[in-house]
Amino acid sequence: MGTSSEEIEKCVKHLESGQHIHRSLNRLLRLDASLSQFTSYGVKHLAIRYSKNSEYKTVSNDLLSKIQKLEDDSVFRKPYNTSHPSHQNRRRNASTSLSSSKSHSKLPKICTPEDDLPSLEPSSKSSSESCVVTQKNVIEVTKLKNLEESDYDRVRPTLVTLSAKQLKSFMDQNPRIELIGDGLFRRHCQMDCPEEVPKKLITETWRTLHDVFINWKLYQEAKVWEKKINEGLENYVKMKTDTQ
Incomplete structure (x- = not known):
């Protein structure tokens, strides 16, 4: 049977007042008290003092050893999940958070609607293109005129899913692609790899995109020279006609 709190309290009062010290320490040593009873009355603090x-060193040390044993036993016997009421709340919140994160991961991704156009299929199934990911309902490049900065997020999925071979095929299928190449492909190079040209040329697709940009500039220059040549020919023909 456990020891009554009144008996422990009586011994503690004697120790605090300095009366019947030896007898009180011995009595506490022989009592079948629990750790919580010793703790609530500060018995350990008094034993350390004496x-x-x-x-009183010997009997005090014996009492301290007894209290230490009770503390050690309580550590091994006490269930971990009942150490504190807030611990249950933390575990409950953690499990709730985990379940909510799992449910969140199962939610379908919300995407903006895309033009209902067929995607490009690779002309051959070589090993070099086996890792290329094709995307259904991608946007056709010929529909992307007068692009604005905000349109890039809508256009980018089309570009990044095309291999260099697919991109070249796409260009061949769209002869007027050079008319929008300056806006579309330059923006792709600037936003996907904005720093330096060597970094833009890391992948074959980016090299092709960069070539398209260069070809567009050459195309513009060629058009200028073509216009000058045509004007020169017209002037030459007119001058020759006038002299005849």
Whole structure:
């Protein structure tokens, strides 16, 4: 049977007042008290105080050893998940958070609607293109005129899913692609790899995109020279006609 709190309280009062010290320490040592009873009355603190006195050192140390044993036993016997009420709340919140994160991961991704156009299929199934990911209902490049900066997010999925071979095929299928190449492909190079040209040329697709940009510039220059040549020919023909 457990020890009554009144008996422990009586011994503690004697120790605090300095009366019947030896008898009170011995009595506490022999009592079948629990750790919570010793803790609530501060028995350990009193035992430490009297252990500094040579007259009561032995019995005080014995009492401290008893309390230490009770503390050790409580550590091994006490269930971990009942250490504190807030611990249950933390576990409950953690499980709720985990379940909510799992449910969130199962939610379908919300995408903006895309033009209902067929995607490009690779002309051959070589090993070099086996890792290319094709995307259904991608946007046809010929529909992307007068692009604005905000349109890039809508256009980008089309570009990044095309291999260099597919892109070249796409260009061949769309002869007027050079008319929008300056806006579309330059923006792709600037936003996907904005720093330097060597970094833009890391992948074959980016090299092709960069070539399209260069070809567009050459195309513009060629058109200028073509216009000058045509004007020169017209002037030459007119001048020759006038002289005849």
